[in-house]
Amino acid sequence: MDNNVTSIRVGYQCPSNIALVKYWGKKNTGVQLPANPSISWSLGDLHASTVIELVPRQLGKAFVFTLAGESKPSFEPKIESFLGKIAHDCPWLSDYTLLIDSQNNFPHGTGIASSAAGFGAMSLCLAHIEQLLLGDVSLNSIVNGMSFWQRSSYLSRIGSGSACRSMFAKPAIWGETLAVGGASDLFAVEMDSEIHPNLSHWNDVVLIVDDGEKSVSSTAGHALLESHPYAEARFGQAQKNLNQIVAAMKHGDVKSFIEIVESEALQLHSMMMTSIPYYVLMRPNTLAIIEEIWRFREQTGLPICFTLDAGANVHMLYDGKIEETAMNFVNNTLLPYCKNGQYLCSNTGKRPNQIV
Numbered sequence: 001m002d003n004n005v006t007s008i009r010v011g012y013q014c015p016s017n018i019a020l021v022k023y024w025g026k027k028n029t030g031v032q033l034p035a036n037p038s039i040s041w042s043l044g045d046l047h048a049s050t051v052i053e054l055v056p057r058q059l060g061k062a063f064v065f066t067l068a069g070e071s072k073p074s075f076e077p078k079i080e081s082f083l084g085k086i087a088h089d090c091p092w093l094s095d096y097t098l099l100i101d102s103q104n105n106f107p108h109g110t111g112i113a114s115s116a117a118g119f120g121a122m123s124l125c126l127a128h129i130e131q132l133l134l135g136d137v138s139l140n141s142i143v144n145g146m147s148f149w150q151r152s153s154y155l156s157r158i159g160s161g162s163a164c165r166s167m168f169a170k171p172a173i174w175g176e177t178l179a180v181g182g183a184s185d186l187f188a189v190e191m192d193s194e195i196h197p198n199l200s201h202w203n204d205v206v207l208i209v210d211d212g213e214k215s216v217s218s219t220a221g222h223a224l225l226e227s228h229p230y231a232e233a234r235f236g237q238a239q240k241n242l243n244q245i246v247a248a249m250k251h252g253d254v255k256s257f258i259e260i261v262e263s264e265a266l267q268l269h270s271m272m273m274t275s276i277p278y279y280v281l282m283r284p285n286t287l288a289i290i291e292e293i294w295r296f297r298e299q300t301g302l303p304i305c306f307t308l309d310a311g312a313n314v315h316m317l318y319d320g321k322i323e324e325t326a327m328n329f330v331n332n333t334l335l336p337y338c339k340n341g342q343y344l345c346s347n348t349g350k351r352p353n354q355i356v
């Protein structure tokens, strides 16, 4: 480690992501290891931008956090807990204070995985700083047996499991599976084969049905699986769906892709409805939008489907080739179901960017 470092400043923009096969439930060993493998698309237009300046330890503080330049004490406990959990992996942290400034380009509380983008961007900065401190500035180099992207993914997983899938342009797979080479519970890897053109340029419109705070936190949600009567069956289904969706993406089988993605969304919500305590996270307009999408697909035969996160908002996924038709459908038919007419658009498949 270089003890002469007085200041390093690094910044990354990191996308959020949407899971196609869902991570829902953790292994009961290790730190934040998934009970089943998951796969996601990164949402390149919905991102966090984070700049970290590393300075010699000041006033005994591990970090100072600002959100777009403004102090935000409510975010501090999560960051403190994250830095505490990675302290063993990054012993160099104890010599420095991190001046962290972050901002998202999408509103907080829209059910978009802001923690995925936020922890992703922060971890990219930390992995980069680590390489500078260890005296190797090549982003392709190996630190602790991991490439830069794997190391960033590894660190972000400890902040928020799904964040580890935000590091890649191609679909990202996290969790042990034989469906792709090198898959691991510790970090995500990108799909190791070409994606068929039928499924390589899809977009996402997030239809905002409810912009309030989540009624069940991810931490509490994952814990529901520990004593869930259907947990083992669900983990088996996810394994099977992961194998099948990887094959569908390779071969351009849009019909199977849609069937798996929609079934996964409904399974995630079914698990919530059948746990104790139980939750219904869909709202009436969630269901209305799903039915409109089904009707539209049946009438037109176009490549369009929905998925859900752990909330009421609907992600409408569609092939970029039908952009105009899909957006007309949103504006003419789906808009009345969106709270205050809100929706967010994103491409899928962009990797993070270094911004400083």
Ligand code: PMV
Pocket (backbone or CB within 6 Å): 018, 019, 021, 022, 023, 024, 038, 113, 115, 160, 161, 162, 163, 218, 219, 309, 310
């Ligand atoms: O990363 P977490 O702990 O917030 O879990 C996210 C889980 C889901 O968003 C519901 C599904 C997923 O795989 O992203």
